[in-house]
Amino acid sequence: MKLLQACPYYTMFPLDFPLAWLRKARPGEWVLDPFCGRGTTLYAARLLGLPAAGVDISPVAAAIADGMLAAGTPEEVRAWARELLREGEARDLPQGEFWELAYHHRTLEAIARLREGLMRDGKGPAARLLRVILLGRLHGPLRKGAPSYLSNQMPRTFAPKPAYAVRFWKARGLRPPEVDPLALLSRVIPRFLQDLPPPVPGRAVCGDARHVDFLELGGPYDWVITSPPYWGMRTYVADQWLRHWFLGGPPHVVYRYEGQIGRGSAESYAGALRQVWLRAAEACRPGARLVVRFGALPSQNDPEPLELLRASLRDTPWRIRWVWRAGSPDRGRRGARGFLPNPRPAVEEIDVLARWVG
Numbered sequence: 001m002k003l004l005q006a007c008p009y010y011t012m013f014p015l016d017f018p019l020a021w022l023r024k025a026r027p028g029e030w031v032l033d034p035f036c037g038r039g040t041t042l043y044a045a046r047l048l049g050l051p052a053a054g055v056d057i058s059p060v061a062a063a064i065a066d067g068m069l070a071a072g073t074p075e076e077v078r079a080w081a082r083e084l085l086r087e088g089e090a091r092d093l094p095q096g097e098f099w100e101l102a103y104h105h106r107t108l109e110a111i112a113r114l115r116e117g118l119m120r121d122g123k124g125p126a127a128r129l130l131r132v133i134l135l136g137r138l139h140g141p142l143r144k145g146a147p148s149y150l151s152n153q154m155p156r157t158f159a160p161k162p163a164y165a166v167r168f169w170k171a172r173g174l175r176p177p178e179v180d181p182l183a184l185l186s187r188v189i190p191r192f193l194q195d196l197p198p199p200v201p202g203r204a205v206c207g208d209a210r211h212v213d214f215l216e217l218g219g220p221y222d223w224v225i226t227s228p229p230y231w232g233m234r235t236y237v238a239d240q241w242l243r244h245w246f247l248g249g250p251p252h253v254v255y256r257y258e259g260q261i262g263r264g265s266a267e268s269y270a271g272a273l274r275q276v277w278l279r280a281a282e283a284c285r286p287g288a289r290l291v292v293r294f295g296a297l298p299s300q301n302d303p304e305p306l307e308l309l310r311a312s313l314r315d316t317p318w319r320i321r322w323v324w325r326a327g328s329p330d331r332g333r334r335g336a337r338g339f340l341p342n343p344r345p346a347v348e349e350i351d352v353l354a355r356w357v358g
């Protein structure tokens with residue numbers, strides 16, 4: 001549970017959602033989340049000792065999710081950080097007013113060394129954990145006492161645009177504190193790795209779920225538990241641009257991100273999801289369950305979420321068995337035909353169970 005809090009990411013679903021479903025799984029059954037976000041489903045699988053794999057188009061999400069499946073002790077993760085910091089000077093130090101005001105120059109140099117080290121040699125379990133924890137510490141609020149973040153005053157959930165941030169810091173005379181990353185890591189690593197569940201096989205990768213061969217990550221799968229990007233949703237990479245930089249991206253905001261599903265007509269959106277359901281079916285065992293938390297940003301003339309999801313499942317081996325209103329305490333269980341008599345709420349979310357029928 002603690003590790004799940006290491007780094008924020010938008011639109012996470014509650015841990016209880018995948019946990020409740022996966023409690024029905026048999027030992028050894030593989031779990032897949034093709035839109036894994038920060039890996040809530042994968043972490044739920046790990047808590048229950050089930051092997052799991054995930055994919056996300058956002059490098060930030062995929063890195064966080066991959067950390068959810070990594071194993072290591074606080075000593076191993078700290079030792080890895082120390083090792084990376086020992087290795088010479090950073091070669092690729094970002095320049096400009098934003099960077100001068102965002103980080104103390106010695107802190108930035110250390111961050112850049114950690115970044116380059118993890119880009120070079122970041123596949124081991126300690127590196128995967130260190131990456132998630134550093135992503136979560138890269139920016140956040142300044143508080144009294146020992147620093148909790150490496151940056152000048154910034155939100156924790158998203159990185160502000162550079163021009164805005166520079167104006168904000170200048171208007172308030174805010175200078176970046178000098179933060180020793182190792183001292184900070186020594187304080188926070190044990191907190192996040194406390195009570196880490198035993199490791200399970202599996203990993204998460206960055207990719208377009210329409211084109212990934214899920215069997216290369218694990219499986220065959222008995223469970224697909226996921227929440228696709230809602231129709232109309234935009235990429236989060238622009239809001240996570242500093243974390244994206246830390247993972248090897250450019251030192252500026254990236255506004256367009258190829259491969260993100262969610263734009264275009266309802267037909268092309270449903271078609272994109274269908275491609276993912278078909279790929280998932282190829283990697284699943286007969287009888288596998290597909291559990292989807294699904295929603296739509298409501299507007300007068302748009303199709304209902306259930307219509308969109310039904311359209312996406314057409315001509316696939318998945319058959320809808322049950323539909324619930326998401327989060328309703330009694331789960332408002334209904335057969336696949338009758339559904340949701342109430343007027344549409346602000347953001348409508350449904351949970352759908354489908355079975356692989358071949």
Ligand SMILES: C[S@@+](CC[C@H](N)C(=O)[O-])C[C@H]1O[C@@H](n2cnc3c(N)ncnc32)[C@H](O)[C@@H]1O
Nearest residue numbers: 012013035037038040056057208209229260261
């Ligand atoms: C609703 S969020 C999932 C949140 C996740 N359930 C969690 O708890 O963190 C949908 C995710 O789909 C990802 N996504 C969008 N297009 C994708 C694609 N083509 N392939 C894989 N992932 C994609 C987005 O980056 C986003 O993280």
